[in-house]
Each structure stands twice: as C-alpha cells, then as structure tokens.
Amino acid sequence: MRAQGAGCPAALLLAVGWLLLAGLQPSRGANVTALQDPGGVREGEDEGDTETYEEAENDSEEPESDASAEAEEEVQNRTVVKEVEFGMCTVTCGVGIREVILTNGCPGGESKCVVRVEECRGPVDCGWGKPISESLESVRLACVHISPVNRFKYMWKLLKPDQQPVILANDSAILEVQREIHPMAFECDTLENNEIIASVKFTIYTTNELQMRSSRPDTDAVLVFVLTIGVIICVFVIFVLIFIIINWAAVKSFWEVKACTTEVHSEPGSMRYKNLTSLDQSPTEIPGREDDALSEWNE
Template identity: 45%
Template sequence: MVVRAGVGALLLLLFASLLTALPVAESPGSEDESEQEELGLNAVESRELEIQECTVTCGIGIREVLATSGCPGDEAKCIVAVKECRGPVDCGWGRPVSENSTSVMMTCIYIYPENRFKYIWKILIPGKPASILLDDSAIVVVHRDTRSVTYQCETIENGSVIASVKYTVNAIPELETEQQKEKGKRQSRKRRADAILIFCVVTTVIVTIGAIFVIIFIILHWAVIKTVLDSENGQDDKDKKLTNKSSVISME
C-alpha cells in the first residue's frame, strides 16, 4: 500500500510539473507575435528604412516609407508603407482646378477616400459674417459675378478643422464684356452681309437662267419670229409707200 501511495504521489508531481511547463514553453512565441503586431511592419523593421518628405506643406497629406535593402528583384528601393502626415491648418490661397471667362472650379484639401472628411464652403465678406454655401462637396463650380468674391473651404475630421484654403474668383472684366459685345456686333454685321450676298447671288442666277431660256426660245422659234418680223417690215413699207403717194397727190 505504501508503495502504491508513493507511486501515485510521484505521478501527481510529474503531471503538475508538465502543466506548469506548458505555458512557459508557449510564452516566447506569443511575445514575438505581440511584438510583430505592435511594430506593424514585421520583418521590415530589420531593413534600412528611408522616410520620404510629406506630399504637402500644410493640411493633410501622405509620406512613403522606403526600404533600401531586401527589396524583391534588382530594385534598390521599394515602398513598404504609406503613412499620413500633417502640416499647419491654414494653407493660404489656392489655385483653381480650372477656370474660364464665366466659371471657376475649386477643390478642398483632402486625401483618399474623399468621403472620410466633411467640407464647409464659405463666402468671406469683409466686415460681415461669412456666408456658408449649401454645397458640401470637396469640389465645387461657381459662376463669376460682376464683382470679385473670396471663397474658403474647411476640411473637417472628427469635428476639428485639419485644413483650410481660400480662393479669389475675379469678376468678369469690363473690357472682356465690351469685347464680347463688339464681337457680337461684328457677327451680326457679318450675318447681314452674308444674307445680302446670298440674295444677290440668287438673283443673278435667276436672271441668268431666264436669259438662257429666252435665247433658247428664240433659237427654237427663229423661223416664226423671222416671218413675223418680215411681215411687220412689209407692212411698214406699204404704209410708207402709201404715205409717199398721198403726199405726191396732195402736192399736185
């Protein structure tokens, strides 16, 4: 009985030691995984990294993280990560995406995806509160007015302004307006001259065709016309003879 009790105790001790040894054996692996998750780049941390400059000097942009070793193939550098970067909120004055004599297209400052942010467009009026536009898209198109207007777009994330940019939309120049009016007058005069020219050409064509028809008629009916003319000439000769005869008789 004593031997059996000793064997049982020994087995219990061995089983307990195995249970305590198992977590110790697994712990190194779990620590490595947590460290990798913390770093986010896994084996990339062992490479030489080169962090590029931010794509913007204000607002929000991106920067690339390049590896200078361990790249696939013969590449000297390769992109291993892309991170956000930010600068001062105020970006000052921007340039329109496109513009013409009647409208201007402007854009807010943002990065992909566009719908990640909220946008507020304002009209800045000196000495008065800003007027907020109903359009809350990242890109807007406005029409020029008779006076210059200043627009401002604020890019908002989680209730905070992360970028702001202003645009000046110049008024339609008076000189350009006068030029457009003068151009319209020239076009109107040109249309009238073209109409007169077309009328003259059509009239000339009609008269020419009429003359051709008259000539063709005369050629086709020349015998009849000649007979008529001869008869008229004969009648005239008779009348002349009668007149001469009458004058002779009266003289006698």
C-alpha cells in the first residue's frame, strides 16, 4: 500500500511537468515572434533613419560647397598683388602727412583708393617762414607741426647778429610778438624725442617798414605789367622772324610782286606829269608861232 501511495505522487508530478512543458512551448514561440517583430520594426526605422540622414547630408553638402566657394574667392583676393603708391607730402620740409593710395585690388573695382594717411618728412631746415597773422602792433608766428600739437616740443629763440641766440620761455607752437622800433628775427625748432625734425626762421619788421612794404605792391604790379607786355612783344617779334625765315621764298615773291605793282603805278603818273608840263609850256610857244605866220603872210 505504501508503495502504491508513493508511486501516485510521482506520477502526478510527471504529468504536471509535461503539462507545464506543453504550455511553455507556445508562450516561447509568442515571445520569439514578439522579439522578432521589434527587430523588424527597428530595421525599418533604421532604413528610414538612414534615408533622412542621407538627405541631411545632401542638404549639408550645399552650404559646404557655398562656403568652399567663398573660401576660394577669399584666397583669390588674398593672392591678388596689391600695388601701392604715395601721394604728395603736404610740406617740402620738416614734418607733414601724405596719402597712401592703392592702385590694384581696390573694393568695387575702383582704379584707385586711399588706404591710409601717414607721416612724411623732408629736410630739417625750412628757411624763412611767414607769420600766420599780423597787424601794425603784433605778429603771430607758428612752428612746423602736425596734429596732435602736444606730440612735439618747441624751442623759440631770439636771433641777434654776432651773438648767441636767446632761448625764450615760451614752449608752445604759437608765439605772439609785439613790434618794436627795430626789426627782430626769431627761430623755432620742433623736436621729437630730443631730436630736431624742423627749424624755421621769421623776421619781424617795424611798423614803418611794414607800411613801406605794403605800399610796394602797386609799383610791383605796374612793373610786372610792363615786363609782361615787353615779353609778349618780344615773343611776337621772334615768331614773325621765324616765320619769315621759314617762308623766305614766299615772302620774297610777295615783295617782288608788290615792287612791280608800284612801278606800274609810277609810270602812268610820270606820263601824266609830262603831259601836264607840255600843256603848261604850249601857251607860251603859241605867240611866237603866230608871229612867224604873220611874217610869212606879209611876205
């Protein structure tokens, strides 16, 4: 009895195990199909993603091509040889400014364009300068400089004959001087880094000298006018002589024809003169002829 009772539970366990195995197989198949379907969906999604990625790449290639074209243009612009020339300096001595002009590679296809303005220098000695303003009482003088004015240092000197120049206390670029009974001479040195880059002198005349100099322009104008007229007449005479020398044959023939015409006109005049003289003499001769005729008639 115990053996049969022990065998029944074992048989029941086996049957339950088979049933569980039989139920697990379809569930595994469903799980397998379920697992396979997401994989297929993922493959489809991956294909769609690859298509959109390819489209994005195509779209991104266009701006890259534009950027590369712009980069090539920039490289070409950089490779263009830029030719530069310099304008005239604003001064002939001392320190001034000039323009730097680009003659090749200007924007907008312009033939020339100003790139920048730079400093230029000439000889240090500027000789004798002119005041910036003057009156009968005072004169204003200016040193050679460019802006900014405070960039340089200025040294004013009063020049005296056969003596050392007297350095003035004024260290600005402008000096105002009162006229005195004697003419005066001043000099201004423009310094940069304790080096003289420009030097100019001025003469300050007295009031009487200034009035005399101001009255001279009238006489100077008359003298200039007379000299101009004289030069014009001389030039005209020279041109006439050159024309006669070049066309000497034509001038000679012209004078010969004119001489012939004067002779022709002179011959009829002489004939008329002879006729008039003969007519004047004929009345005096007529009485004598009448006397001869009467004497012959009487005979």
